[in-house]
Amino acid sequence: MLAELGPDLQGLADAAIGFVAGGKRLRPQFCFAGWLVAGGDPEEPGIVTAAAALEWLQASALVHDDLMDGSDTRRGRPSIHRAFEARHREESRHGDPVGFGTSAAVLLGDLMLSWCDELFRSNGLPHAGDAFSFLDRCKTEVVAGQFLDVAGQTRESLSVAEAMTVVRYKSAKYTVERPLHIGAALAGAGPELIAALTEVALPLGEAFQLRDDVLGVFGDPEQTGKPAGDDLREGKRTVLVARAAELTDEAGRELLRTSLGTAEGVDSVRDLIRTSGALAAVEGDIARLEAQADEAIDRLGADARDVLGPLALTATRRTR
Template sequence: MIPGEELARRDAVDAALEAFVQERRRDLEPLGPDATALLDLARDAVAGGKRLRPTFCRAGWLAAGGDPDDGRIDVAAAGLEWLQASALVHDDVMDDSDVRRGRPSVHRAVESTHREGGWSGDAAAHGRAVAIVLGDLLLSWADQQLRASALPTVGRGLDLLDLCRSEVATGQYLDVLAQTRPEVGVEEALRIVRFKAATYTVERPMQIGAALAGADDAFVDALSSVALPLGEAFQLRDDVLGVFGDPEVTGKPAGDDLREGKRTVLVARTVERAGPQEREQLRRLLGTREGIAPLRDMIVRSGALAAVEKDIADREQAARDALDLLPQAARAAIEPLLLVGTRRSR
């Protein structure tokens, strides 16, 4: 649960996103009515999210002494939702996922529209093509939304956003590459966690907020000592929920990560503890629907689940220890968020 003040700011982020979409509608009106469908998909892509990245961005802003009543930070932070939506839309295409946030994933929804409308061509190919285009559009909107804040420090925020986008894309590549290998070790799996998720979920959003508030480079860098372990703990919790979460709560089928053959830390910890026969069984079943149930059992039985829970707890403690070294104002802004991403059910 995000603390009360941050929940109250969710409305401001939602309003900034909606205003941005309406501005783009006016910009793209000359393209004709067909463009409306793409903009509707864009708006839907950011609906229902937890708004964690804008929350961490605002925390960085407050930690650096930013004015809590300055609405420009909400406009800027909303740009991180377009980055997140872009990653999810493309992720669902690459993973062939059917569901996102309890609704059909974008490529599946567009595929259904094509099929139900009796349109020409291949419905599945059309769905994938539109999702790729949409993801590209959303990615371009991330910095456009940030610039819309008109903050005098926006240039520093954009520099960090550029770095963040490079890290996300490269981390995604490492994740895709890992799925071509029979096994991935814990260290490699953790490296993917860091660059695919931890940096763009917590570290860069928090640093962007601090930079926008005018913090110096030393303070922006110091935030990493808190944000990186917290971001890694967030993704490790995501991995656990991807295998053991309640679909009614997470909005995705349980075990999807196993079906997709993800080489997560949870899987790497299982390999680490498995004997030769179990490792062979894991290699054979990972990436199949029929492997979900037996692999779940193996993960628990091997002690891998308990090991990842300890990984999460260790990172929570590391973030807390690092926070103690920051100034009081920074601690007050960040401390309420320490468990937001890790003690959760979705």
């Protein structure tokens, strides 16, 4: 339909399709895992449709997240707003290229969110209505988490507990818990299994986001597709930063106050995170959360272990 309206909208559609090429596909994988744990048929095509819809939700969130953060790259390529800025300049268009890029990113992110619902609605599974309620909650929760993250950047500091609340709502629920719930609900799971999956999902999702935070500061840009230190440059009050503030002395806290959120302060804040023991503390948090998730997987039984065990390792033992 978009292509019929001319080359500008063909370009928008091409950008959307190109954006979802790549990525870890974790949310669809957890959705499929929830389906299998609840006894769903692995050959059922409807679950593939439902799980794929979550990739449009993820794409929408990333396009908007990059815009809010002013990020230049995503997955080793220009972020959507930067790509449309560049297109504006290359084609010598009238007006403001930055404004054009911003508008394109807002609209494309909204379109992807609409496509998520449209695709999910077409899965044809008998329990789709039950699962849709979890998808609705997922969308609300990720917006709540994103806003807590944005609001946190306006504060001088966040405690570890406050930073972990951001982790839970911005990532753990959205990446692991709700996709598992959606897949299980599509297979007709009852409340007991949904609750048992939460016991797996929340610690695993929190460990996933803490690993993401570590990679954002110490990861290899060749692997992550983003410059190392972006979170520090953007002034994100992550758990790493909260741990550093907790463990350092007053001079270290003053360094955080003056250098976090500046390009020139990235190296000194990174060094503080390491030397204060914050990096080691967060690695300890990740190991503790992994162990909690592992115990919860064991309580679900051997079949669930076969499905969730490898996926849990993929989420937390990664380099990108």
